Amino acid sequence: xxxxxxxxxxxxxxxxxxxxxxxxxxxxxxxxxxxxxxxxxxxxxxxxxxxxxxxxxxxxxxxxxxxxxxxxxxxxxxxxxxxxxxxxxxxxxxxxxxxxxxxxxxxxxxxxxxxxxxxxxxxxxxxxxxxxxxxxxxxxxxxxxxxxxxxxxxxxxxxxxxxxxxxxxxxxxxxxxxxxxxxxxxxxxxxxxxxxxxxxxxxxxxxxxxxxxxxxxxxxxxxxxxxxxxxxxxxxxxxxxxxxxxxxxxxxxxxxxxxxxxxxxxxxxxxxxxxxxxxxxxxxxxxxxxxxxxxxxxxxxxxxxxxxxxxxxxxxxxxxxxxxxxxxxxxxxxxxxxxxxxxxxxxxxxxxxxxxxxxxxxxxxxxxxxxxxxxxxxxxxxxxxxxxxxxxxxxxxxxxxxxxxxxxxxxxxxxxxxxxxxxxxxxxxxxxxxxxxxxxxxxxxxxxxxxxxxxxxxxxxxxxxxxxxxxxxxxxxxxxxxxxxxxxxxxxxxxxxxxxxxxxxxxxxxxxxxxxxxxxxxxxxxxxxxxxxxxxxxxxxxxxxxxxxxxxxxxxxx
Numbered sequence: 001x002x003x004x005x006x007x008x009x010x011x012x013x014x015x016x017x018x019x020x021x022x023x024x025x026x027x028x029x030x031x032x033x034x035x036x037x038x039x040x041x042x043x044x045x046x047x048x049x050x051x052x053x054x055x056x057x058x059x060x061x062x063x064x065x066x067x068x069x070x071x072x073x074x075x076x077x078x079x080x081x082x083x084x085x086x087x088x089x090x091x092x093x094x095x096x097x098x099x100x101x102x103x104x105x106x107x108x109x110x111x112x113x114x115x116x117x118x119x120x121x122x123x124x125x126x127x128x129x130x131x132x133x134x135x136x137x138x139x140x141x142x143x144x145x146x147x148x149x150x151x152x153x154x155x156x157x158x159x160x161x162x163x164x165x166x167x168x169x170x171x172x173x174x175x176x177x178x179x180x181x182x183x184x185x186x187x188x189x190x191x192x193x194x195x196x197x198x199x200x201x202x203x204x205x206x207x208x209x210x211x212x213x214x215x216x217x218x219x220x221x222x223x224x225x226x227x228x229x230x231x232x233x234x235x236x237x238x239x240x241x242x243x244x245x246x247x248x249x250x251x252x253x254x255x256x257x258x259x260x261x262x263x264x265x266x267x268x269x270x271x272x273x274x275x276x277x278x279x280x281x282x283x284x285x286x287x288x289x290x291x292x293x294x295x296x297x298x299x300x301x302x303x304x305x306x307x308x309x310x311x312x313x314x315x316x317x318x319x320x321x322x323x324x325x326x327x328x329x330x331x332x333x334x335x336x337x338x339x340x341x342x343x344x345x346x347x348x349x350x351x352x353x354x355x356x357x358x359x360x361x362x363x364x365x366x367x368x369x370x371x372x373x374x375x376x377x378x379x380x381x382x383x384x385x386x387x388x389x390x391x392x393x394x395x396x397x398x399x400x401x402x403x404x405x406x407x408x409x410x411x412x413x414x415x416x417x418x419x420x421x422x423x424x425x426x427x428x429x430x431x432x433x434x435x436x437x438x439x440x441x442x443x444x445x446x447x448x449x450x451x452x453x454x455x456x457x458x459x460x461x462x463x464x465x466x467x468x469x470x471x472x473x474x475x476x477x478x479x480x481x482x483x484x485x486x487x488x489x490x491x492x493x494x495x496x497x498x499x500x501x502x503x504x505x506x507x508x509x510x511x512x513x514x515x516x517x518x519x520x521x522x523x524x525x526x527x528x529x530x531x532x533x534x535x536x537x538x539x540x541x542x543x544x545x546x547x548x549x550x551x552x553x554x555x556x557x558x
Contacts, residue, residue, distance in 0.1 A: 061123075071342070102476070105121075124181065133186050141188055167322050276291075
């Protein structure tokens, strides 16, 4: 412990010096030719883009909760610095997707949104009120009876109705706001379980009025989900069990197992990494995995929690199970801990999660066929996270800033300051605590005092690859994520296969690329007809030839 403390002190003392030293790794960038070569390479890639108008058999929607543009940029830098590079000219995997746009995130009643209203927008195609999920804007927040008759369907419903398999993967609670938008209908996101003391009033009164808590909705009303993987086990178990907190004595895990047994569906419940990785996807059609009582732990700390799978591992298993369906699938994957760590102003952990989230996306991209899969990467909102301070190239993104040449202290109070800061949060007046900046759970400085950092209200990015990904360009309302995805797959109330626009569009596409079964059938039919005609010609010829020969043979001799 004594040596560790000494190491931390030395590291802290060296950080300002490191930040003030000019790296020399950009020597080649001084050349004009370096940038001309870069321009030609980038131009070639841009010109080589080809629009993919194949029907989207599969859709994977990756949601980096709270992953605003500043988080993406910091994640890019951190990715490079993990491997000893400067980082600024790095690229995250999803930044290499061919199409990019910007998304407006406001709720209908709030300028800066929450994850409930935004989830309803990008998964259901309808903007909603702050804190409400899966309901239109007429509902009153936290009012059970006002929600009746205002449920809206979402991408998972549309995909399932089209015969596709559906799944959810998250490292947050599986009953948290973002994943709940894929299946739930609730007038407040806080009704996650039956517990009137801890969850803002959900209990007997709301149940008598006809409302179910989110965990109960998931198990009782959404048995069609093939994959459900995440945290939040306590929401499903009675408080008489080890992890449980339900006060109605319901064990929803047992209920899920019972329903699967009754329907004779091959299934498995898992709650450890080992159990998940030992699954045989060929023998299991339905899996429920709850790997932590509350939130799962960030990937960078997984060594302390070996029973928890990574987001990448959960996604890998999910795709293997869902891919068995010949009609395709819809998969929602949430990197939920980016948001959790930003709220606490633990910027180091939040940005490490961005890099690990990107690794999950890269692995999923390799598992899927770009010709028939639409992959979307976006966020629900941003945070007040930012970075600046004129750091030199290659400066540790989590370290101290410099301010003009040779200065790494503020020109007002002569104190060191970090590259990263927040607009609001808990560490608003404690600049003297900067000596612990190297620790994973260091609270970065904030300008305005709040118990936890708030969301940001600016636009967030969206990245797309695969079938109809070129739709995701420009600045758009958040609802268009759901509608563009639905259009690409010909699903949902606007674009199902009976809709004239979808039929016409895919008839043209399939005729062009020869993917439609009717085209294949037409070719086969034509071939068979030609073959029959050839056979008839041969038969007629032989018949005529035999008759002619016979006539010549029987002529009388003189």
